[in-house]
Structure formats: C-alpha cells, structure tokens
Amino acid sequence: MLAKVSTGAGFIAALDQSGGSTPGALRRYGIEEDSYSGEEEMFDLVHQMRTRIITSPVFDGERILAAILFEQTMDREIDGLGSAEYLWQRKHIVPFLKVDKGLAEPADGVRLMKPVPGLDALLERALSHGVFGTKMRSLVLEADPAGIDAVVDQQFELAGRILDAGLVPIVEPEVDIHCPQKATAEELLERALLVHLDALAEDRSVVLKLTLPEADDGHRRLLAHPRVLRVAALSGGYSREEAVERLRRAEGVIASFSRALTEGLSAQMSQAEFDAALDASIEAIRAASAT
Template identity: 70%
Template sequence: MLDRIRTGTGFIAALDQSGGSTPKALRLYGVDESAYSDDAAMFDLIHEMRTRIISSPVFGGERILAAILFEQTMDRQIGAVGSAEYLWTQKHVVPFVKVDKGLEPEADGVRMMKPIPDLDALLERATRHGVFGTKMRSVVLTADETGVGAVVAQQLDVARRILAAGLVPIVEPEIDIHSPEKAETEKLLKDVLLSHLDSLAEGQDVMLKLTLPEEDGYHRELLEHPRVLRVAALSGGYTREEADARLARNPGVIASFSRALTEGLTAQMGDEEFDAALDASIAGIYAASST
C-alpha cells in the first residue's frame, strides 16, 4: 500500500460524508429527507450509495489510488466483505478512514477539530480492518496567524498519534474557497505547514489535503518536502469542471474529491446510466490528477 501511495497514479475518492453532511449528500443523490425517519435509516441509504459507487465496474485501482471511508462505512460490509478489505482485495484501492468528529465554532478565523476521545480505539479498529491511513479536517477562514497556527499545531499533534499507531495521516487544513483573503491565507498556511513539517522526524511521513490554490503551482514546496508522501486537493465547493481545470494547472497534486466525484449521480439512474456517468467523472478527475 505504501508503494501504491508513494508512486501510484490516480486520485483519492473521498467517500467519507459524516452525520452532518450526509443529508446534503443524499439530496444531491436524489434522496430527500422524506425517504428516512431516523439516523439509522439515513446511514443505511448513504451506505447503499457508497456501495453502488465502490462496486461499480468502472471504480478500480487503474484510476483510483485510494478511498476515504466514514467510520461507519469501514465497519459495514460490501459484498459480504468488510468495506475497507473489499477496497484493497477486490479493487486494489488503498483504504483510509476519517477520524475527526467535526468542527468547533469559529474562533480566530478558523474552525478547529472537536476532541477525538476514542481515537486510540478507532485506530486499533482501523488496523484490524486493514486500513492504511486516516483523514482529519479543519477549516481556515481568514489569514489570522493565531488561528492558522493553532489549526496546524492541532493537526500535527494528532498526526503524531496516528503515526505512532502505524497508520499514515492525511492532514487537511481546508481554506474556505469563499474567503475574502484566500491568497493571503494560502501563503500564511504554507509557511506554517512547512515549519511544522520540518519538526517531523525521519519516517514520520504524512499526506496533505489542501484547497486548490489561487496561484498555479503554489504547493510545489510542500510537494517536495521530504516528510510529505503526496499532496491532494479537495474540490471545496467548486464544480467538477472548475476543480478539474484548477487541478490540471497544479502538476504533482492529485484529487481527493467528494461532492465533485459524485456530481450528477442519482439513485434514480439505471445501472448502465449510473456507471457511464461515474466513468466520465472518474476519467476527468484522473486526467486532471495526471498532470
């Protein structure tokens, strides 16, 4: 798996919508709130959606390097096999799991991660499922030195715990694409990230998941850092067309798209139409990730 992540071609499919984002994901998929009466039924429906995507004949390791799963998805099955195990053994796609528990309210221009009280137990369970790594998300709204410093410090503190458990963390300090200071915030975040990455010991390699930058090629120094395995980009609210175009102008960066990957897919599609739409989505994201 490490060789695949370090040198493989393709992109990361982010299939990790959690409780807060699941209703919107289902609405975009053509399933509104009237289709379920409680959280259990809602999570059953989102698992059906993820199963349909992952088990599609067009979803595989030839173009998809890895997939990020929601914790509940990791604990469920696809085709009588654990979801993470299915990804690797049947699709040759490297499994990751989302470990954060959502975001704190805004302070100092950022939204920090909420505490993760069960992290050690989750990492142990992920290891049993054959998961390779984790993902955790914070959000940066403005170029506030205090806030950005706190976000990166929190991300790297948790990353060290994940590394100690034998897993590889994806560090995701997302910059809001609507930030009025987006370019300035990108500069501040990169400087702080580089400083913290320099403090990692040899062998403490991480991955980064970042917002597509305003200046093409802006992540080059992060791509070249010896402690960074890969740099991925989130779609962040851009349409798939815009996200693909921006990604293609940033050589070396691969996609880790969620909403942009599933854009246009609906529960009402027949299998042939669904697979064709998913294939077109994967093809476009793969091409943009291959620059």
C-alpha cells in the same frame, strides 16, 4: 499500499460524508429527507449509495489510488467483506478512515477540530480492518496567523498519535474557497505546515490534503518536501468543471474529491447510466490528476 499512495497514478476518492453532511449527499443523489426516517435509515441509504459506487466496475484501482471512508462505513460490509477489506482485496484501492468528529465553532478566523475521544481505540479498529491511514479536517475562514497556526498545531498533534499507532495521516487544513484573502491564507498555511514538516523525524511522512490554490504553483514547496508522501486537493465546493480545471493547472497535485466526484449521480439512474456518469467523472478527475 505505501508504494501505491506515494508513487501510483490516479487520485483519492473521498467517500467519507458523516452525520452532518449525509443529508446533503443524499439530496444531491436524488433522495430527499422526507423519504427516510431517522439516522439508522439515513445511514443505510448512504451505505447503499457508497456500495453502488465502490462495486461499480468503473471504480477501479487503475485510476483510483485510495478511498476515504466514514467510520460507520468501515464497520459495514460490501459483498460479504468489510468495506476497507473489500477496497483493497477486490479493487486494489488503499483504504483511509476519517477520524475527526467535526468542527468546533469559529474562533480566530478558523474552525478547529472538535475533541476526538476514543481515538486510540478507533485507530486499533482501523488497523484490524487493514486500513492504511486516516484523514482529519480543519477549516480556515480568514487569513488570521494565530488561527492558522492553531489549526496546524492541532493537526500535527493528532498526526503524531496516528503515526505512533502505525497509520499514515492525511492532514487536511482546508482553506474555505470563500475566504476573502484566500491567497494570503494559503501562504500563511504553507509557512506553518513547513515548520511542522521540517520537525518530523526522517522515518515519518504524511499526506497533505489542501484547497486548490489561487497560484497554480502554490503547493510547489510542499510537493518537494521529503516528509510529504503526496499532496492532494479537495474540491471544496467548486463545481467539478472548475475543480478539474484548477487541478489541471496545479502540477504534481492529485485530486481527493468528494462532491465533485459524485456530481450528477442519481439513485434514479439505471445501472448503465450510473456507471457511464461515474466513469466520465473518474476519467476527468484522473486526467487532471496526471498533470
């Protein structure tokens, strides 16, 4: 798994919508909120959607390095296997787990992560399912140095606990694509990330998941850092067309797309239509990740 994540070709599929983002994901998939009742039915439907994606013959380990799962997805089965076990054993796709519990209210131009109670127990469960690593998201709204430092401090505090548990963290301090000083925020974020990366022991490494940069070489120093296994980019609300174009120009960065990956998929499609649409999406993202 380590070799695949650090040197393999392809990209990371983000299939980790949690409670707050699941209604929107289902709506884009053609399932309106008035067609289900309660969280249990909602999560059943989103698991059916994810199962349809993961079991599709076009969702393969040749083009997809890894997939990020929501906790409830990890605890469910696909074709008689745990979801994480299915990914690795049947598809040779490395499983990651989203561990954050959502975002706190804005302060100092950022949204920190909410507290993550029970993290140690969750990491133990992840290891029991064969999960390789974790993902946790914060959000930068403005180019505020104090806020950005707080985001990175929190990310690496949790990353240390995750590394202690034997898992590899994906550190995701997203810069909002509507940030009024996005390029400045990205420069401040890079500076803060480098401080923490420089402080990591030689036997510790992380994956970075960052917003597609304003400068095409905006992640150059992070890509070169010896403590960084991989730099991935989130689609961040860009359309797939724009996300793929920005990614194509960001040499060395691979995708970790969610909304852009599933754009255009619909519950109403026949299986042949669904597979064809997913195949086109995967191939466009794979090609842009290869630059």
